[in-house]
Amino acid sequence: MTRRSNYWRALLHEADRVEQLGIGLTRQAEHDGVADGHAQRRYLVLRAALADRAMSLGPAAADEVDAGLAALGLLQWDREHGTGRGPVAAADPRWDTDPLRYVHQEHALLVLDDEPPCG
Template identity: 40%
Template sequence: MVELAAVQRLGVLAAEAPERRREFLVRRAAAADRYVDADVPDVADWEADVVLDAVHYARALLEYDLAHGAGLGPVAAGAVCWRSDPRGYVRQEHRAWLQAGCERPSGRMKGRRAAEEFFPEKGSQGKEVGESRRLCRRCHRRSEVARLGRSAVVDTT
């Protein structure tokens, strides 16, 4: 939960500072990917939403890296293997991001970034905007599951 809160704060910061966008995408996609494998009750609607979230954020990271020529991992974003396994790309990039020293293994950010991350400016309206956008995307994905059926969102990894 701490990671999700930090990622949400980073999303607000990324809206104001484009250079933080990739970090947000990597961390958000990695958090969603780990959430798929979390030990929770077997509820079909919940599972479909979680898998859709993970794939959605994985594809967003892939698209960003393709458009900006970004990526830290050994296999480039344009590789054919990532078309069928976008979550695998997220795992590669998150691992490379951690190895590059972007975050301590304990999960605590270094120096000034930690202060910006955990003590955002008060009074910012970015959080409310971000929350409403997140809910809108979630509703859209739920309607896709209802329209396409659960078999359309089965994880291929």
């Protein structure tokens, strides 16, 4: 299997994971009338990271707009809820010109949280 097909496979797996999380959030909101804030933020981080990675597959302008909008959505959420976890706070004005770097920071921490403990 080629490296590119492995990348596609991983990207599709991640897309399915993000979609399932989104469906779960929608069901929870419909049932309870409110969504879990932690799960909502996780969705936003994963969705923005997925859109960012999808941009590497081609120069389609729609992908760039999608990644930018997803990044801004996460940034806005973290600014409103004070839920950013990285060393540079969401309120920092540097993110206004490069919200995808904010996604990279936050996604890296989420990935670390998801890793099983060593030993």
